[in-house]
Amino acid sequence: xxxxxxxxxxxxxxxxxxxxxxxxxxxxxxxxxxxxxxxxxxxxxxxxxxxxxxxxxxxxxxxxxxxxxxxxxxxxxxxxxxxxxxxxxxxxxxxxxxxxxxxxxxxxxxxxxxxxxxxxxxxxxxxxxxxxxxxxxxxxxxxxxxxxxxxxxxxxxxxxxxxxxxxxxxxxxxxxxxxxxxxxxxxxxxxxxxxxxxxxxxxx
Amino acid sequence: xxxxxxxxxxxxxxxxxxxxxxxxxxxxxxxxxxxxxxxxxxxxxxxxxxxxxxxxxxxxxxxxxxxxxxxxxxxxxxxxxxxxxxxxxxxxxxx
Numbered sequence: 001x002x003x004x005x006x007x008x009x010x011x012x013x014x015x016x017x018x019x020x021x022x023x024x025x026x027x028x029x030x031x032x033x034x035x036x037x038x039x040x041x042x043x044x045x046x047x048x049x050x051x052x053x054x055x056x057x058x059x060x061x062x063x064x065x066x067x068x069x070x071x072x073x074x075x076x077x078x079x080x081x082x083x084x085x086x087x088x089x090x091x092x093x094x095x096x097x098x099x100x101x102x103x104x105x106x107x108x109x110x111x112x113x114x115x116x117x118x119x120x121x122x123x124x125x126x127x128x129x130x131x132x133x134x135x136x137x138x139x140x141x142x143x144x145x146x147x148x149x150x151x152x153x154x155x156x157x158x159x160x161x162x163x164x165x166x167x168x169x170x171x172x173x174x175x176x177x178x179x180x181x182x183x184x185x186x187x188x189x190x191x192x193x194x195x196x197x198x199x200x201x202x203x204x
Numbered sequence: 205x206x207x208x209x210x211x212x213x214x215x216x217x218x219x220x221x222x223x224x225x226x227x228x229x230x231x232x233x234x235x236x237x238x239x240x241x242x243x244x245x246x247x248x249x250x251x252x253x254x255x256x257x258x259x260x261x262x263x264x265x266x267x268x269x270x271x272x273x274x275x276x277x278x279x280x281x282x283x284x285x286x287x288x289x290x291x292x293x294x295x296x297x298x299x
Contacts (some may be wrong), residue, residue, distance in 0.1 A: 014264060028226065049271055091244070091245070093244075093267075102236060108230050108232070134228075135275075135287050136232075137274060137279075137280060137281075138272075138281070139280065139281045139284070139285075140280070151281070151282045153282070154284040154285060154286070155281065155282070155285045155286075156269075156285075156286050156287075156288060157272075157285075157286070157287045157288070158287075158288050159230060159233075159288065159289045159290070160290070161228050161229070161230055161289050161290045161291070162244075162247065162250065162265055162290035162291075162292065163244065163245075163247045163265060163290065164230045164265075164267070164290055189213070189295055192216075196280060
């Protein structure tokens with residue numbers, strides 16, 4: 001092989017330990033007939049295609065329907081199922097932002113995330129920087145996201161350390177009183193659902 | 205099933221222990237005292253699951269609320285700021 005051909009193929013990188021484990025496990029599952037390549041590919045596609053829209057729908061409904069909001073805060077999983085969202089095995093805790101309290105989510109141990117509701121987590125959520133600093137100096141981290149909170153507001157950080165998964169119910173922005181559910185959902189993005197941002201209304 | 209020993213509002217202290225293996229109690233919270241925020245239910249013990257055992261009987265899991273100023277003496281922020289962590293019952297003792 002000539003020097004040029006090698007360059008065209010990019011730099012050779014050996015598999016990391018975890019990549020090798022993933023390939024080995026996948027090949028074994030296929031070889032033993034537990035899963036097929038097609039099933040694995042389909043599931044990967046489904047996971048990749050999932051966004052955070054389901055989360056925004058839940059928030060918009062809670063803003064419009066006080067009884068739903070109450071059920072959501074009491075039992076997040078059941079309330080989501082009411083909306084026809086299939087969230088198998090998700091033990092969802094919804095935490096509500098108020099004028100007095102701001103909530104944000106982190107998993108310091110790994111990167112637990114309510115994927116069935118919010119899709120694939122962003123890279124920063126999995127970074128050591130976010131995971132270690134969000135419990136240690138949350139106000140500094142939030143400021144880096146552009147969210148500066150007054151000392152009068154209590155910050156509640158939720159470390160998703162075991163079996164529960166979390167979603168933040170942000171405050172509904174002022175000036176959206178007559179808005180439809182769909183339009184309200186459009187105000188909410190992934191960062192709002194994790195508590196590193198707040199939705200902006202027409203008056204903000 | 206194991207009975208839950210602590211009720212919401214109870215003061216609890218996290219064991220300061222360092223066992224080997226897969227443990228879901230973050231290092232930074234071991235040895236600290238907080239308040240039970242809620243009982244989350246019962247879940248198979250992850251330390252056992254990681255050893256390919258069934259993790260049964262399931263263990264009560266709590267959300268415990270800690271004041272940031274107590275966890276990090278040099279914490280910068282409001283004295284009311286809190287961090288809430290999920291902790292299994294066998295990691296807690298009455299405070």
